[in-house]
Amino acid sequence: xxxxxxxxxxxxxxxxxxxxxxxxxxxxxxxxxxxxxxxxxxxxxxxxxxxxxxxxxxxxxxxxxxxxxxxxxxxxxxxxxxxxxxxxxxxxxxxxxxxxxxxxxxxxxxxxxxxxxxxxxxxxxxxxxxxxxxxxxxxxxxxxxxxxxxxxxxxxxxxxxxxxxxxxxxxxxxxxxxxxxxxxxxxxxxxxxxxxxxxxxxxxxxxxxxxxxxxxxxxxxxxxxxxxxxxxxxxxxxxxxxxxxxxxxxxx
Numbered sequence: 001x002x003x004x005x006x007x008x009x010x011x012x013x014x015x016x017x018x019x020x021x022x023x024x025x026x027x028x029x030x031x032x033x034x035x036x037x038x039x040x041x042x043x044x045x046x047x048x049x050x051x052x053x054x055x056x057x058x059x060x061x062x063x064x065x066x067x068x069x070x071x072x073x074x075x076x077x078x079x080x081x082x083x084x085x086x087x088x089x090x091x092x093x094x095x096x097x098x099x100x101x102x103x104x105x106x107x108x109x110x111x112x113x114x115x116x117x118x119x120x121x122x123x124x125x126x127x128x129x130x131x132x133x134x135x136x137x138x139x140x141x142x143x144x145x146x147x148x149x150x151x152x153x154x155x156x157x158x159x160x161x162x163x164x165x166x167x168x169x170x171x172x173x174x175x176x177x178x179x180x181x182x183x184x185x186x187x188x189x190x191x192x193x194x195x196x197x198x199x200x201x202x203x204x205x206x207x208x209x210x211x212x213x214x215x216x217x218x219x220x221x222x223x224x225x226x227x228x229x230x231x232x233x234x235x236x237x238x239x240x241x242x243x244x245x246x247x248x249x250x251x252x
Contacts, residue, residue, distance in 0.1 A: 002053055060202060109168050
């Protein structure tokens with residue numbers, strides 16, 4: 001089975017976000033594979049171990065995004081494709097169009113992605129890419145099996161779980177409970193340096209939305225304690241605070 005895995009390079013989830021001129025500053029920030037995409041890489045490797053085939057890692061970004069591809073190669077993927085983007089500030093529509101074009105060229109039987117990116121949380125690109133390519137998709141999958149040329153997907157839905165079948169090729173997005181990603185071994189890290197990574201230029205696609213400015217949320221104010229009072233007095237004080245300072249609207 002030929003499996004393509006789309007990964008995104010994101011900030012370390014422990015990084016402190018700093019804004020500069022309305023944009024996120026990348027100074028001194030460690031970049032990693034989106035944690036949900038790591039789950040997709042691991043799932044691809046487990047499928048390959050059972051069924052054989054090839055695992056291709058695809059990432060769109062600057063030259064630095066090669067680091068994310070090399071990490072996936074160190075985990076055990078076979079080769080990588082870097083889609084070189086001059087402008088990284090593209091919206092989900094443009095990113096999906098770019099990925100869909102490259103994915104069509106790869107001709108994979110199965111395309112795996114994380115169900116969401118840890119940086120923007122939009123959870124749009126895989127579904128958009130599937131629609132552009134005209135193939136089925138299953139989202140937030142927690143268990144993945146195969147039978148009769150179909151993927152059997154157990155997925156999270158509101159209030160429960162759902163089992164659905166999709167014909168291959170298809171795009172499947174992975175939830176963190178699907179598996180536990182492996183750590184690259186020293187041997188894997190050394191082998192990853194020799195594995196091929198192809199560079200392709202991203203097609204010119206105009207975004208439909210543009211981020212004008214990013215603003216951090218206002219800092220939370222310190223809480224207030226009502227101490228040393230009788231319950232009746234504390235209740236009156238709380239009511240006065242809600243009415244006069246918080247400005248809670250009272251409907252009669």
